[in-house]
Amino acid sequence: MPYQDLMDFDKVGSLNPEVLHSEEIYRRELATVFARSWLFLTHESQLPKPGDFVTALMGEDPVLVTRQRDGGLKAFLNVCRHRGMRVCRQDLGNTQRFTCSYHGWSYNSAGTLVDVPMEDHSYHNRLDKPGWSLLQVPRIETYHGLVFGCWDEEVPPLADYLAGAAPLLDPMLTRYEDVEFVGPMKWRLVGNWKLAAEQFASDGYHGGTTHASAASALGTDLTAMGKDENSLQLGTALGHAGALVTPAHLPLTMRQGETGAALPELRVAHMNVFPNFSALGSGLFRVWQPRGTGEMEIWSWVMVPAGADDETRRALLNKVSLSFSATGIVEVDDSENWSEIQAASRGHIARRLPLNYQMGFGLDRDDDRIPPFDGKTGHMTNDIGARYFYTRWAELLDGEPLTPAPSGPALL
Ligand code: FES
Numbered sequence: 001m002p003y004q005d006l007m008d009f010d011k012v013g014s015l016n017p018e019v020l021h022s023e024e025i026y027r028r029e030l031a032t033v034f035a036r037s038w039l040f041l042t043h044e045s046q047l048p049k050p051g052d053f054v055t056a057l058m059g060e061d062p063v064l065v066t067r068q069r070d071g072g073l074k075a076f077l078n079v080c081r082h083r084g085m086r087v088c089r090q091d092l093g094n095t096q097r098f099t100c101s102y103h104g105w106s107y108n109s110a111g112t113l114v115d116v117p118m119e120d121h122s123y124h125n126r127l128d129k130p131g132w133s134l135l136q137v138p139r140i141e142t143y144h145g146l147v148f149g150c151w152d153e154e155v156p157p158l159a160d161y162l163a164g165a166a167p168l169l170d171p172m173l174t175r176y177e178d179v180e181f182v183g184p185m186k187w188r189l190v191g192n193w194k195l196a197a198e199q200f201a202s203d204g205y206h207g208g209t210t211h212a213s214a215a216s217a218l219g220t221d222l223t224a225m226g227k228d229e230n231s232l233q234l235g236t237a238l239g240h241a242g243a244l245v246t247p248a249h250l251p252l253t254m255r256q257g258e259t260g261a262a263l264p265e266l267r268v269a270h271m272n273v274f275p276n277f278s279a280l281g282s283g284l285f286r287v288w289q290p291r292g293t294g295e296m297e298i299w300s301w302v303m304v305p306a307g308a309d310d311e312t313r314r315a316l317l318n319k320v321s322l323s324f325s326a327t328g329i330v331e332v333d334d335s336e337n338w339s340e341i342q343a344a345s346r347g348h349i350a351r352r353l354p355l356n357y358q359m360g361f362g363l364d365r366d367d368d369r370i371p372p373f374d375g376k377t378g379h380m381t382n383d384i385g386a387r388y389f390y391t392r393w394a395e396l397l398d399g400e401p402l403t404p405a406p407s408g409p410a411l412l
């Protein structure tokens with residue numbers, strides 16, 4: 001059965017919850033969605049100097065991003081070519097060598113295997129060391145400082161990929177002359193990664209109910225944001241989606257800065273770059289890392305102006321983290337929902353029960369306040385973003401998986 005049949009966005013507006021539970025679908029996601037899409041790895045501010053590195057994930061594959069002597073960036077599968085140990089187990093740092101902690105094979109910043117313990121005694125100097133170097137991620141590109149990688153050599157350029165998301169991304173990324181990403185804070189959560197990605201892409205509807213108590217504690221009226229007539233949600237053909245709202249309707253904890261916006265009358269509320277890189281207008285950035293069908297790992301960064309004094313920096317970090325972080329008072333409401341859905345929908349009956357994606361169904365339109373793009377818009381409280389997210393997801397699942405066949409050379 002085509003994966004497209006897991007949803008009906010033509011007549012009814014519904015989705016099969018099997019997308020959250022099937023092992024077969026999950027394996028297919030790793031081979032089609034995560035192996036073929038541009039994935040967020042880090043921000044350039046996290047590795048400014050030669051020898052700097054960060055570790056990241058591409059789907060379930062661990063990767064290592066390194067700053068080269070010439071200032072360029074490279075990324076590698078963070079898996080030792082000897083027996084498969086993770087070569088680097090730190091979040092970030094600076095080094096000339098990555099030495100595997102199992103048997104001591106050692107790689108330089110360019111990923112080349114440069115040293116092997118007892119090479120003469122054990123391998124009789126016949127090991128083809130360059131041939132057993134780290135596997136390089138073939139494509140790595142940046143957009144306003146965001147670093148993305150892709151395993152698919154043939155993927156279109158990152159700038160083309162993100163063009164439809166520019167009305168959402170650019171106002172945030174150009175807010176300050178220069179920015180620094182702080183993080184990532186990491187934690188695990190029960191729930192399929194798509195629950196979170198879809199919500200950030202599309203769900204402007206839940207705030208008034210889910211966050212009622214947090215909103216009252218923060219002195220915010222989330223219902224006003226949901227009813228904002230000028231707001232818009234957009235969904236793009238490549239699966240990126242998000243919402244823009246009138247600044248006065250944004251909760252205080254989601255506001256940051258008033259400069260550099262492409263749309264002076266609207267501010268970014270929430271968004272998702274397909275498949276799993278999300279942001280809030282407050283300068284919060286997220287990756288929802290897939291960890292099996294029923295678990296995700298959340299990696300979370302806060303954007304601050306580069307060179308900000310301690311007080312400004314701390315105030316920004318506190319403002320964002322108070323609501324969104326492992327213990328954020330808004331975050332925990334969302335987390336509870338995703339974990340609950342994962343548990344409630346896994347039974348034999350529930351996992352076949354169509355879920356409702358009818359909000360704004362049939363009302364998709366263009367909006368002349370933003371440049372034309374491949375996709376449509378609607379009011380902020382809408383399922384349009386979710387429908388575009390899942391449509392793109394199914395398109396990839398129905399396409400060819402990426403199955404590279406890396407090789408290793410024989411002894412010299
Ligand atoms: S697994 Fe890395 S040196 Fe053996």
Ligand SMILES: [Fe+2]
Nearest residue numbers: 206207210334
């Ligand atoms: Fe929420």
